[in-house]
Amino acid sequence: MSDAQKSPQPNFVLIMTDQHRADHLGCYGNPVVKTTNIDALAAGGVAFDKFYVATPVCMPNRAALMTGRMPSANGARHNGFPLSTDSVTFVDLLKAAGYRTALVGKSHIQNMTGRPSLPPSPLNPDFIDPPEELQNAVARDMTGPAYQRESLAAWKADPDREIETPHYGFDHVRLVSGHGDLVEGHYTAWLRDKGGDAAELVGPDNALPDQQYSAPQAWRTKVPEELYPTSYIAEEALAYLQNHSAENADEPFFLKVSFPDPHHPFTPPGHYWGMYDPGDVAPPATFDNKIDDPLPRVPELAQALLNEHKNPMALHKVSEFEAQSAIALNYGMITMIDDAVGRIVAQLKALGLDDNTVILFTSDHGDFMGDRGVLFKFGMHYQELIRVPLVWRDPQRGDGGSRSARVSGTIDIAASVLARAGLNPYFGMQGINVFDDTREHLGMMVEDYTANYVLDPRAGAHFSSLVTDRWRMSHYETSDWGELYDLQEDPQERHNLWDDASAAADKARLHEIMVRELLILRDKPMAPPGRA
Numbered sequence: 001m002s003d004a005q006k007s008p009q010p011n012f013v014l015i016m017t018d019q020h021r022a023d024h025l026g027c028y029g030n031p032v033v034k035t036t037n038i039d040a041l042a043a044g045g046v047a048f049d050k051f052y053v054a055t056p057v058c059m060p061n062r063a064a065l066m067t068g069r070m071p072s073a074n075g076a077r078h079n080g081f082p083l084s085t086d087s088v089t090f091v092d093l094l095k096a097a098g099y100r101t102a103l104v105g106k107s108h109i110q111n112m113t114g115r116p117s118l119p120p121s122p123l124n125p126d127f128i129d130p131p132e133e134l135q136n137a138v139a140r141d142m143t144g145p146a147y148q149r150e151s152l153a154a155w156k157a158d159p160d161r162e163i164e165t166p167h168y169g170f171d172h173v174r175l176v177s178g179h180g181d182l183v184e185g186h187y188t189a190w191l192r193d194k195g196g197d198a199a200e201l202v203g204p205d206n207a208l209p210d211q212q213y214s215a216p217q218a219w220r221t222k223v224p225e226e227l228y229p230t231s232y233i234a235e236e237a238l239a240y241l242q243n244h245s246a247e248n249a250d251e252p253f254f255l256k257v258s259f260p261d262p263h264h265p266f267t268p269p270g271h272y273w274g275m276y277d278p279g280d281v282a283p284p285a286t287f288d289n290k291i292d293d294p295l296p297r298v299p300e301l302a303q304a305l306l307n308e309h310k311n312p313m314a315l316h317k318v319s320e321f322e323a324q325s326a327i328a329l330n331y332g333m334i335t336m337i338d339d340a341v342g343r344i345v346a347q348l349k350a351l352g353l354d355d356n357t358v359i360l361f362t363s364d365h366g367d368f369m370g371d372r373g374v375l376f377k378f379g380m381h382y383q384e385l386i387r388v389p390l391v392w393r394d395p396q397r398g399d400g401g402s403r404s405a406r407v408s409g410t411i412d413i414a415a416s417v418l419a420r421a422g423l424n425p426y427f428g429m430q431g432i433n434v435f436d437d438t439r440e441h442l443g444m445m446v447e448d449y450t451a452n453y454v455l456d457p458r459a460g461a462h463f464s465s466l467v468t469d470r471w472r473m474s475h476y477e478t479s480d481w482g483e484l485y486d487l488q489e490d491p492q493e494r495h496n497l498w499d500d501a502s503a504a505a506d507k508a509r510l511h512e513i514m515v516r517e518l519l520i521l522r523d524k525p526m527a528p529p530g531r532a
Contacts, residue, residue, distance in 0.1 A: 008356060009098075009099075009422065010252065011254070013255045013357055014256045017261065017337055018106060022363075023387075024334060032276065033331040033335065034338065038341055041393045045393030045394060045400060046404050052467050054410045054446065055070075056378075058263075059081070062108050063087075065362075066091065067088070067090070067429070070411060070445065073430060076109065079313070085168075087168070090429075094421060099251070100252070101253070102172035102173070103167065104174045104236040104237050104258070105175075105256070106176050106258040107168075107175060108150065110151075112178060121456050149163040150185070155184035155188050163175070174233075175187075180260075180263070180265035181203065204219040213266075214321055215325035215326040215375075217316075219266075223267075223269050230259055233340065234344065241255070241351060242347070245351040254417070261334075262330045264375070267329075268329055269336070272332035272333065275331070275332045278325045284320075284327070285492055286493075286494065287320055287370055291305060291374055291380065297479060300455060300478070301380075301461050301463070303451070304451040311454055314376060315368070315377075318375050323373075356396075360393075360413065362388060362391075362413065368384055380483070381463075404434070405469065406440065407468060411431035416435065419433040428524055443468040443514070445464055445514075445517055445521060448463050448464065460478035461477060463476040468513065471485065473510045475514065482498050484498045
């Protein structure tokens with residue numbers, strides 16, 4: 001019997017931020033942003049320095065976290081592709097094993113905006129297309145009520161609506177959908193009941209005047225600190241812990257606390273706006289290494305990077321001061337989250353839960369934040385997009401203040417939590433327990449369907465990267481051109497060695513590793529239910 005099974009099953013609190021790169025934390029080397037409480041978690045646990053997303057986009061990476069499966073396996077390949085409600089999540093297994101399960105904050109494994117996806121271009125205009133219900137390889141309707149739980153419009157229309165649970169394994173759900181001060185969900189009714197009138201508080205039209213910053217999608221919100229979504233999420237998390245301790249103290253719990261910040265729009269409230277001066281923020285390290293100079297030799301990807309369709313979530317070129325302003329405001333949002341983390345940790349201690357509660361801190365992906373001369377996400381797999389934090393604080397491990405150089409990623413969180421709870425994974429889980437010294441990835445694969453989403457579902461622009469302890473290699477679906485960076489000698493990824501003869505042997509070896517890893521990650525068929 002394992003140690004995890006001998007001792008009482010641990011509680012878990014998974015804290016997640018949005019669009020938060022690893023180096024925007026003090027415990028990951030940032031000298032400016034104040035993250036005292038998150039740093040304390042790292043000081044009491046282990047921080048993973050080579051932790052990578054399955055894909056650098058919100059929705060599919062969150063689905064990868066929940067399933068322990070890559071986007072190509074779980075089907076949620078990009079924003080706009082919800083995770084099927086028949087998907088099994090690791091939270092389902094925790095619930096089946098007797099855990100109380102709760103989600104407070106942003107979920108985003110279903111569509112929030114309802115923005116229509118682009119139709120695929122016709123293969124042959126002279127041929128007849130399949131009927132609508134047979135146009136995809138799997139005939140599955142993902143538009144009905146079960147897929148409207150996170151819809152911004154639905155919450156705005158009915159703030160008191162209830163959603164069916166369990167929601168992907170979560171029995172207790174308090175949703176926040178959206179970003180900055182433009183959010184809906186259960187928060188909508190809470191704001192109203194607290195006396196806040198969204199029509200007079202939220203959005204750029206209600207913003208307070210300010211001349212200190214100049215950044216796209218930034219405004220000084222009129223929403224006070226105590227009514228801002230981060231405060232709502234903290235309050236709901238504290239209430240859940242209090243209620244659990246009072247009513248279900250003999251049962252273990254898994255609580256996911258998911259903040260929609262520090263995603264744009266940049267709207268830190270109250271004193272968090274103005275907390276950081278753009279002049280105190282160093283210019284982004286690779287601001288001069290422009291992402292479009294030269295454009296990649298993949299036409300579809302180049303077109304997506306130019307963002308001619310003006311997708312508000314895609315790349316935005318900025319001046320150096322605009323980048324510094326965005327970073328300063330981003331830091332304000334992060335520090336507000338850090339203060340909320342401090343409240344949650346204090347509540348665990350006050351309730352006597354901290355000695356048997358594992359706390360994880362991670363993010364869904366990064367943001368260019370002025371590196372390569374742009375803000376936001378989409379595009380190429382530079383470290384600022386694909387490397388995120390994972391802090392794991394387990395009072396029973398005794399590894400406080402340690403660092404891990406193990407190459408791991410988002411798909412490993414599910415397997416790691418299950419292992420710590422003494423539970424086996426379901427068939428088809430692709431992640432590996434990050435504390436299992438007998439198994440490891442050959443390298444982390446990062447998938448990307450960005451150009452297909454921005455341009456055309458049939459665009460031949462899917463690309464994937466392999467990240468090892470030293471290298472990042474990216475391969476493009478329809479091009480002989482690719483990327484190869486030596487992360488040890490060139491940590492800022494300025495020198496593409498793809499065509500460099502001196503790196504030919506490394507490139508060939510990495511191709512072999514990529515093929516092997518792709519075989520390992522292939523979507524295996526379900527375990528047979530029995531003999532026919």
